[in-house]
Amino acid sequence: MTAADLGTIRIGTRASLLARTQTQTVADALTARGAEVEIVHVSTDGDRTQAANTPLAGSGVGVFTSALRDALLDGRIDVAVHSYKDLPTAGLSGVVLAAVPERADPRDVLVARDQMVLGELPPGSVIGTGSPRRAAQLNALGLGLEVVGIRGNVETRIRKVTDGEVDGVVLARAGLARIGRAGEATEVLDPLQMLPAPSQGALAVECRAADTELESFLRSTLHDESTFLAVTAERAVLQELGSPCSAPIGALADVVEDLDDDGRIVERLSLRAFATTAEGALVRNSATGETKDAEQIGRSLAAELLADGAEPRSVEAP
Numbered sequence: 001m002t003a004a005d006l007g008t009i010r011i012g013t014r015a016s017l018l019a020r021t022q023t024q025t026v027a028d029a030l031t032a033r034g035a036e037v038e039i040v041h042v043s044t045d046g047d048r049t050q051a052a053n054t055p056l057a058g059s060g061v062g063v064f065t066s067a068l069r070d071a072l073l074d075g076r077i078d079v080a081v082h083s084y085k086d087l088p089t090a091g092l093s094g095v096v097l098a099a100v101p102e103r104a105d106p107r108d109v110l111v112a113r114d115q116m117v118l119g120e121l122p123p124g125s126v127i128g129t130g131s132p133r134r135a136a137q138l139n140a141l142g143l144g145l146e147v148v149g150i151r152g153n154v155e156t157r158i159r160k161v162t163d164g165e166v167d168g169v170v171l172a173r174a175g176l177a178r179i180g181r182a183g184e185a186t187e188v189l190d191p192l193q194m195l196p197a198p199s200q201g202a203l204a205v206e207c208r209a210a211d212t213e214l215e216s217f218l219r220s221t222l223h224d225e226s227t228f229l230a231v232t233a234e235r236a237v238l239q240e241l242g243s244p245c246s247a248p249i250g251a252l253a254d255v256v257e258d259l260d261d262d263g264r265i266v267e268r269l270s271l272r273a274f275a276t277t278a279e280g281a282l283v284r285n286s287a288t289g290e291t292k293d294a295e296q297i298g299r300s301l302a303a304e305l306l307a308d309g310a311e312p313r314s315v316e317a318p
C-alpha cells in the first residue's frame with residue numbers, strides 16, 4: 001500500500017491562525033510522503049466564545065477540541081490536529097491517537113511592555129492571563145504582580161500589551177513561534193519559575209480507530225517517540241490528580257541520556273511537576289525513571305504531590 005491508496009485525507013483544523021499553521025505543518029509532512037490532503041475548517045465553541053471577555057477557567061473541558069472530534073466521528077474529516085494540551089486526558093471511543101510529532105519548545109514566555117523581563121516589572125504591574133496555572137506561579141514569585149484574567153487568541157492577547165491595557169502577558173512559546181512571532185517575547189521563562197502545562201508545545205494527531213491503514217501512515221510519517229514518552233508522563237500527572245487541562249498544574253518531562261552501571265548509554269525520563277494546595281500555595285516535586293515507565297512515573301509523582309498537600313480535584317467533567 002502507498003500513501004496515494006489512502007485517497008484524499010481530509011485534515012480538520014480550527015480557524016485560528018495558530019491552529020491553521022500547526023495543521024499546515026502536519027499536512028506538509030503528509031504531502032511530502034506522497035499523500036493527497038485537503039484542509040477542512042471546523043469552528044469550535046472555544047473559538048466562538050473567544051470574544052467574551054471572561055477568563056478561560058471554568059469554560060469547560062475540551063472546548064477547543066470536541067468539535068474537531070465530532071467532525072472526525074461523523075466523517076466530515078479523517079484526521080484531527082489538536083494542541084495536545086487542550087485535549088482532555090480521557091480517551092474517546094472510536095478515536096485513536098495516531099501520532100505525536102516532535103514537540104516545539106514547551107516553555108512559556110513573557111511579552112511585556114518596554115522590553116521588560118519579569119524581574120524588571122515594578123510591583124503592581126498588571127499581567128494578563130486566563131490560565132490558573134500561570135496565575136498561581138506568577139503570584140508565587142512574590143514580585144507583587146497583579147494578575148488579571150484575559151482571553152482571546154494569541155494575537156489579541158499580545159495586542160493588550162501594545163495597547164497598554166496590561167503591562168505583560170504570559171503565553172506559550174510554541175504558539176508564538178507557530179505564528180512567526182517568537183521574536184516578540186521579552187523573556188523566555190525558566191521552567192523553575194514557570195512550569196508549562198502538561199503536553200504544552202506538542203500536537204496530538206487523531207484519526208478514527210477503524211482507519212487502521214491511515215493510522216499506521218500517520219504514525220510512520222509523524223510520530224516522535226521521545227516526545228510521546230515525555231507527554232505521557234506529564235499527562236499522567238494531570239490524570240492522576242483528576243484535573244481538567246485548565247487546572248493550576250504544571251508538568252515538564254525530558255528524555256535524557258544517562259549511563260547505566262556498566263557505562264552504557266541509556267535513556268531516562270526526568271519529570272517535574274507542581275500543583276496547588278487548597279490555600280493556593282505551590283507544591284512541587286520531581287522524579288526520574290526508565291522511559292518505559294513514563295506513565296507510572298507521572299502517576300507516582302501525582303501521588304507524592306497529593307501526599308504533600310496538593311488539592312485533589314473533581315474528576316474531569318464539563
Ligand SMILES: NCc1[nH]cc(CCC(=O)O)c1CC(=O)O
Binds near residue numbers: 154199
Ligand atoms: N490554551 C490555548 C493554547 N493552546 C495551545 C496553545 C499554543 C501552545 C501549544 O500548542 O501548546 C495555546 C496558546 C497559549 O497557551 O499561549
